[in-house]
Amino acid sequence: MNKQYYFSFIDDVIWVLRDLTRQKPKSIFDNPFFKILKNAHEKYDLKTQLNLFYRTDYYYGMDEFTLAEVTDAYKEEFKANSDWLKLGFHSFQEFPDYPHVNSTYDDIYKLFNTIKNEIIRFAGEECFGYGVIPHWLPVSKDGCRALYDSGAKIVGVTVGKTREFDGDMASLPYGHAQRLLNFKKPETKLFTRDTKDVAIESGICAYNHFDDPALEQNDKVLGYIKDEETGLNLKKLDDNFDLNLFNVEELKAELERRKNDELICIGNHEQYFFKDYFAYQPEYEEKIYLMAKTLKEAGRECIFIEELVELGKNKL
Numbered sequence: 171m172n173k174q175y176y177f178s179f180i181d182d183v184i185w186v187l188r189d190l191t192r193q194k195p196k197s198i199f200d201n202p203f204f205k206i207l208k209n210a211h212e213k214y215d216l217k218t219q220l221n222l223f224y225r226t227d228y229y230y231g232m233d234e235f236t237l238a239e240v241t242d243a244y245k246e247e248f249k250a251n252s253d254w255l256k257l258g259f260h261s262f263q264e265f266p267d268y269p270h271v272n273s274t275y276d277d278i279y280k281l282f283n284t285i286k287n288e289i290i291r292f293a294g295e296e297c298f299g300y301g302v303i304p305h306w307l308p309v310s311k312d313g314c315r316a317l318y319d320s321g322a323k324i325v326g327v328t329v330g331k332t333r334e335f336d337g338d339m340a341s342l343p344y345g346h347a348q349r350l351l352n353f354k355k356p357e358t359k360l361f362t363r364d365t366k367d368v369a370i371e372s373g374i375c376a377y378n379h380f381d382d383p384a385l386e387q388n389d390k391v392l393g394y395i396k397d398e399e400t401g402l403n404l405k406k407l408d409d410n411f412d413l414n415l416f417n418v419e420e421l422k423a424e425l426e427r428r429k430n431d432e433l434i435c436i437g438n439h440e441q442y443f444f445k446d447y448f449a450y451q452p453e454y455e456e457k458i459y460l461m462a463k464t465l466k467e468a469g470r471e472c473i474f475i476e477e478l479v480e481l482g483k484n485k486l
Contacts, residue, residue, distance in 0.1 A: 174470045175392065175481065176434040178216060178461070179303055179407075181260055183440045184223040188235040190244065198244045198251075203443055206455050211254045214462035217472045219299045220440075221260035224285055229265050237288035248293035256474060257289045257297050259322075261305030267346060270309040271376045272353040278309065278316035286320070301475025302326065303407055303437075308376035310355045311400065318401040323476040324394060326407035327378045329386050330361035343369055350374050366415045378404055390431040392482035403479055406435075413438040413457045421457055425464050433478075434470070436461060 186203045195201055199208045210216040225236040248255070259282050261269050270278060289298050300323040307328045309317065317325055339347040341360070350358055355376065363373040364386075375381075377400070380388065385395070388406035395404045413436065416424055428434050438458070442451040451457075465472070473481065 174432055174434075174468070175473050176436060176465050176470050177219075177473050177475050177478075178436050178438070179219045179221060179301075179475065180438045180440055181221045181303060181305070182223060182264060183220040183257075183260070184226055184235065184237075185440060185444060186220075187222070187237070187240045188226065191235075191239060191241045194241070194243070198247050203440075206458055207255065208251075210458055210462040214459070214466040215254075215472055216458075216462040217254045217256075217474055219256045219258050219301060219303075219474060221258050221299075221303050221305075222285055222289070223260055223264060223305075224262045224281065224288075227264040237285060237292075240288065240292045242292040245292055245294055248297045252294065252296040255297065256299035257293055258299035259285050259302055259304075264305075266349055267344060268306045268308055268349045268374050270304050270306075270313050271349060271358055271374050272355050273310050273313040273316075275312040275316045278313035279320060282317060282320045282322075299474060299476060300324075301478070303475070304378075306374075307378065307407075307409065308358075308374055309378050311357055311377035312355075314377050314397070314400040314402050322402065323479050324403040324405050325378055326409075327380050327404045328361060328363070328373065328375045328409075329380045329388070329406050330363050330373075330375070332359045332361045332375060332379065332381045335360055342372055342374070346374060363409075365410050378402070380404070380406060389435050390428075390433055392433055392478060394478055394482050405475075405478060407437070407475070408435045409437065411436050413454075413461065414442045414451060416457070418453055418456060418460060421460060422464075425461065429468060434465070 198204045207218050262281055300321055302322045302325045307326050335350055357377045359375055361373055361375040363371050389408040397404055441447045443454045
């Protein structure tokens, strides 16, 4: 069998940077969230990309915090650990859902580079990740062009059978129909999502979407798709393998089920780590160690998302 790989990322990150700035620990790794990641790196060679919001969301109250406020006191420490820890683009804030689905070129270009420049300011250019997992994934065609022009090396996609929106506002949950219709682009459609979260089985897709059934296994191999119109390298990053969707026993079974895949893509979300979050998961730390230990012992190498461009092949 060819060498096997995996990559790990954590989305929706902003609270831990607020804690670093306000609590002022001596080291990044005195913070319990970062300490888990460093322990997993030292024991099991874990590499992780944290995908950042620019700011906290009003949904959680008026105590606003932005990346512009992040202290640069730990810049050298971030740089010294950039071989296994990177920070990347995600979105302006947590809500609304599908923030990039009908974005303009200027919106994405400005937001991507605003987040990038802040990361470089407080963590160094070495720490910035050019593998892009947009919040909720869908990005308009104009937005994809902006990502390419901003230097994105590889971008996540959605996968599934597409259909046009028929005007039935109840066909989408959580007010998502309004997101689809607001400044709707021609490429914005509906698709059927393969997901453990049945509430969002019917989703919105945009330009970065694979609707060819032959590409549904793209997340399991090193290959990626080069989109000739935008220049972007596109990759299915399996949004059905988020650690927060599994308890410990389910995670063991899922890792066993995928043991023969050439590539395993594993995500997570920051907020489930925090005890005051309504959906706090006390097994958060245990699941990270279980994932990293299991895959290390299986002989897999952990890589950054952007390394797929060098390791993989541009193939259908």
